[in-house]
Every structure is written in structure tokens, then in C-alpha cells.
């Protein structure tokens with residue numbers, strides 16, 4: 001798909017999303033969530049369209065998108081790995097796991113590996129505290145994850161064609 005047709009697709013999509021939400025109070029956040037749910041990120045070329053649709057300034061929309069780390073400005077990797085940073089997991093060694101993940105993938109949180117395969121994200125409690133440290137990939141939560149187990153998970157991801165969001 002060319003960049004021009006991709007931008008046209010974004011314009012159509014975001015216009016539909018705006019139309020579905022613009023009458024509700026505080027429509028900006030639901031629109032941003034719907035857009036990221038649909039394509040995995042909030043493209044910069046959609047911000048003026050959203051601003052116009054909601055009668056906001058571009059700066060206001062940009063400010064909200066950048067305030068919330070949840071919103072991505074670039075496409076995510078083919079797989080997303082979330083590492084729990086909440087208290088129970090920290091008590092069981094998740095800080096060391098984070099360091100290992102960053103070093104082994106050569107990314108920080110909210111970044112994607114150079115090959116576009118893996119995006120690393122923080123998460124705050126996966127409801128799996130008794131089996132911490134916890135990691136989630138798609139709908140699957142992994143328990144008692146240490147560096148070795150993390151490497152196994154990454155290796156498994158390299159062997160699967162399933163898209164993980």
C-alpha cells in the first residue's frame with residue numbers, strides 16, 4: 001500500500017470513528033482508543049482531522065495523545081510483550097526482568113525492536129500477583145517469568161505467525 005493510499009484510508013477510517021463518537025461528552029479519548037484499536041496506533045496525519053471534527057486545536061489533540069503513554073504514534077511490532085511493573089511483581093524480581101528484557105531486545109518500554117517484531121510495554125497488574133513476575137503476550141499471561149523464561153517466550157514468538165496485539 002502506498003503512503004498516499006494509506007493516508008486516504010486513515011482519513012476515511014478516522015472520519016467514520018469521529019462520526020460514531022462526536023456527540024458524546026469527552027469524545028476525544030474514545031475516538032483515540034477506537035482508532036488505536038482499529039489500526040494499532042494513532043497516526044500523526046489523523047490529528048488534524050480529529051481536531052477539526054471535534055472543533056479543537058491541533059495542539060489540544062496532540063497534547064492528549066502525547067500525555068497518555070498508552071497511545072502509540074507509530075505502528076506496533078508484530079508481537080507485543082507486556083511486563084508487569086506493579087508491586088507484587090516488583091517484590092518478586094520484575095525490575096531485574098525489565099532490565100533483561102530491555103537489554104536483550106535492545107529497546108526501552110514503548111519501543112519496537114529494529115526488525116519490527118516486538119513492542120515492549122509496561123502494564124500495572126495482570127491479576128496474576130500470586131504467580132509473579134507476570135508477563136502477557138496477547139491474551140496469554142505467563143507466570144514466574146525470569147530472564148530464562150523471557151528468552152523462551154521471545155523465541156516462541158519468533159516461531160509463530162500469529163499476530164499479537
Ligand code: FES
Nearest residue numbers: 084086089126128
Ligand atoms: S502485581 Fe503483577 S500481576 Fe499483580
